[in-house]
Structure formats: structure tokens, C-alpha cells
Amino acid sequence: MQVTFLGTGGAVPTTRRNTSGLLLRRDGERLLFDCGEGTQRQMMRFGTGFTVSHVFLTHLHGDHVLGLPGLCQTLDFNDREEPLAIHTPPGTRSTVENLVGVTGARPGYPVRVNEASPGGVVLREDEYEIRAFATDHRTQSVGYALVEDDRKGRFDREHAEELGVPEGPKFSRLHEGETVELEDGTVVEPEQVVGPPRPGRKVVYTGDTRPTGTTVEAATDADLLIHEATFTDDRAERAAQTGHSTSIQAAELANRAGAKRLALTHISSRYAGDASELEREAREVADGEAFVAEDGQSIDVPYPE
Known part of the structure; x- marks a missing residue:
């Protein structure tokens, strides 16, 4: 399993950080989480390919969805025939359907838009499922957890x-x-x-949110928690007002969840030149590894020992 950060910036893109986008590869399957403006160019730039089967939207603010019409159009230009499933928070299906067809032309391949109810299973495959969980932003929003099934025990x-x-x-x-x-x-x-079953992997992506107990629950024992950290701790009041988190809040939440690694993303443009303070703050608090994700960075998610 590999995660590639396509966009790690906040609402305003910078020359260093694009708007939100994350591609997860698992056994040849590609899953896209959020699709901010310029996401398809980031996919080309970082060599992830376009063969995504599912798109998971955390909420419909522009920095998370404005790349969707262009990506859908490019897939159409590439003669895609396979269906594309788009998952979106409750009550937003019609908006996403309109967004896909915003130019007046519908894709020539099937596009399904499904509403992801918090606490429910959004996608179930042979060896894993993706669950939605409630987040706390300024609009309808959810996060997503990819949870693999337990593996067979070791054969003696x-x-x-x-x-x-x-x-x-x-x-x-x-x-x-x-x-x-x-x-x-x-x-x-x-x-x-045969030994006892061995746990699979868990990757959790929050999108934009204040710290929440539902995130702690979803991220319990996660191998990788990707949590927004829009601000440093000195702007905690601003974070609360705008429905975001600070780096320290993200690290404290990761500790409560027992997450092994914490990737900080959705970095405000005010840190365009230097985001090291966010990383320093998180590392001082986090029990596990913590780092600020960078555009184009790919990390492997190994099986738990």
C-alpha cells in the first residue's frame, strides 16, 4: 500500500503546495481522496496515472472539489469506459452531479455518485472496506478510514x-x-x-475538521493518520473559528488514537515559505512519528509487525 500526496495546501494554493488531493494505491487499485483544483496535473507530475476507480470527497469546499470536472473530462478524452464512483457527504449528491456536468456535457462513461453516511461502510471489497466517519467543519463533511481485514495466522x-x-x-x-x-x-x-489472525492495515484521512472524538475512534491503532493541521498552536482560536485544527491538536489526537504515524496536511498559505514550526510542534507532542506532508511525497504503509 502506498500513499501519494497530490496536494497538501490549504484553501489557497501556493507555488509549493497544491489544493487537497491524495492518491492511495493498494494492490494495483487507485483510490483518490479529494480533488482540488489542479489535481489531474499533479497526477501527471507525480506519475500516479488516472486509472482511479473511486473518488472520496470529504466536503464540497472548492479547494477539495474544483479539480473534479477537469479530471472527469480528461478521463472522457482518454476513452474511459469503466464506471467511476464518487462518494460524497450526505445531502450533497445533486451538487456533485451538477459539478461533474458543469460544462453542459456529461462523461461518456458511467458516473455514480453515492452519499457516504458517517458510521457506515462506504465501500466493501474482498480484503478491505472504507468507512465514513463524522468530522466537524463548517459544512457537511466526513472523513474516511480504509480498514483491511485480518490476515491469516502464520502457518507453522x-x-x-x-x-x-x-x-x-x-x-x-x-x-x-x-x-x-x-x-x-x-x-x-x-x-x-496456524497462529492467531494478524491485523491488516488502517489508513485514515480526515479532510478539514476540528479535533473530534469520532476521528479518534476511526483512527484507533491506525498505521497512518492523515490529519489536517492548518495552523500552528498560536492560532488555535482562529482554527476553532474556521473549523480547522492546529498541529498540536492533531498530534494530541493521534496520541489518543494510538496512531503509529501522523501526516500533517492542509497547510495554510501563511506558512508557504516554511512549515517547519508545524512539524516541530507536532513532533514534541506526538508519541509516534509525525511529519508535514509535501506535494509529491509517497510513503509506503507496511503491514503491522
């Missing part, structure tokens, strides 16, 4: 051989949770040779 090959299980299909059947019978009539149960 050495012990299986000691029990007399021959190498081959019976190994696989045991690992799949089936009981096997040996030629001498001995029955071997899966729990004798």
Missing part, C-alpha cells in the same frame, strides 16, 4: 511436519481453516499449526 510448517502432515494440499487446507485427516487416521486441526 515445522510443527505440521512433526505431526506428520505431508507437504502439499493438506498444508493449504489447514491454512484455510480446514481439518485434515492423515493416512493413519490422525486428525489435525488448523489451530494446531
Whole structure:
């Protein structure tokens, strides 16, 4: 799993930071979270490709959605035939549908717009699901958590051989949770040779929000929490007024959630020249790793040990 930050700036883009956009790659699938103005150019610039299957919008402020019409049009120019699913907060479906067709032309491929209810599963695939959770901004807004299923426990090959299980299909059947019978009539149960299930990975993206308990719940034990940090701590009052968070608030929330890594994003243009103070503040508070994300930065999300 790999996350590429396409845009890490706040409402106003700078020469260093584009408006909000994040691409997550998992086993060849590409998922796009938010689509601010210029997102498709960032996708070209950083080599992520356009073959996204789902777009997840946290809210409909311009710095998170104004790149959507252009991206949809480019996909059409590229003769896309596969459906595109766009997920958006409750009550915003018609606005997104109008945004996709703002030029008066609809894409030649199917576009589905689904409303993502907080606390619900937005997307369910074979090995993971994406859940929406409530955030606290100045409009209808949600965050998203990608949560992988537990993986199979480790197969103890050495012990299986000691029990007399021959190498081959019976190994696989045991690992799949089936009981096997040996030629001498001995029955071997899966729990004798397979360890406990191992957790999958969790990546959480907040979009714009004040610190919330629902984010803590969604981000519990997250491998990567991507939390907005629009301001430094000296502007905490401004953050509260505008529905945003400070770097220290994001770090404190990550601690409460037990998140392993914290990526700070949605950086205000007032820090266009130097965002190091946000990173310094977060690192002084965070129990785990904390860093300010940069446009074009890609990070791998390994499985928990």
C-alpha cells in the first residue's frame, strides 16, 4: 500500500503546495481522496496515472472539489469506459452531479455518485472496506478510514511436519481453516499449526475538521493518520473559528488514537515559505512519528509487525 500526496495546501494554493488531493494505491487499485483544483496535473507530475476507480470527497469546499470536472473530462478524452464512483457527504449528491456536468456535457462513461453516511461502510471489497466517519467543519463533511481485514495466522510448517502432515494440499487446507485427516487416521486441526489472525492495515484521512472524538475512534491503532493541521498552536482560536485544527491538536489526537504515524496536511498559505514550526510542534507532542506532508511525497504503509 502506498500513499501519494497530490496536494497538501490549504484553501489557497501556493507555488509549493497544491489544493487537497491524495492518491492511495493498494494492490494495483487507485483510490483518490479529494480533488482540488489542479489535481489531474499533479497526477501527471507525480506519475500516479488516472486509472482511479473511486473518488472520496470529504466536503464540497472548492479547494477539495474544483479539480473534479477537469479530471472527469480528461478521463472522457482518454476513452474511459469503466464506471467511476464518487462518494460524497450526505445531502450533497445533486451538487456533485451538477459539478461533474458543469460544462453542459456529461462523461461518456458511467458516473455514480453515492452519499457516504458517517458510521457506515462506504465501500466493501474482498480484503478491505472504507468507512465514513463524522468530522466537524463548517459544512457537511466526513472523513474516511480504509480498514483491511485480518490476515491469516502464520502457518507453522515445522510443527505440521512433526505431526506428520505431508507437504502439499493438506498444508493449504489447514491454512484455510480446514481439518485434515492423515493416512493413519490422525486428525489435525488448523489451530494446531496456524497462529492467531494478524491485523491488516488502517489508513485514515480526515479532510478539514476540528479535533473530534469520532476521528479518534476511526483512527484507533491506525498505521497512518492523515490529519489536517492548518495552523500552528498560536492560532488555535482562529482554527476553532474556521473549523480547522492546529498541529498540536492533531498530534494530541493521534496520541489518543494510538496512531503509529501522523501526516500533517492542509497547510495554510501563511506558512508557504516554511512549515517547519508545524512539524516541530507536532513532533514534541506526538508519541509516534509525525511529519508535514509535501506535494509529491509517497510513503509506503507496511503491514503491522
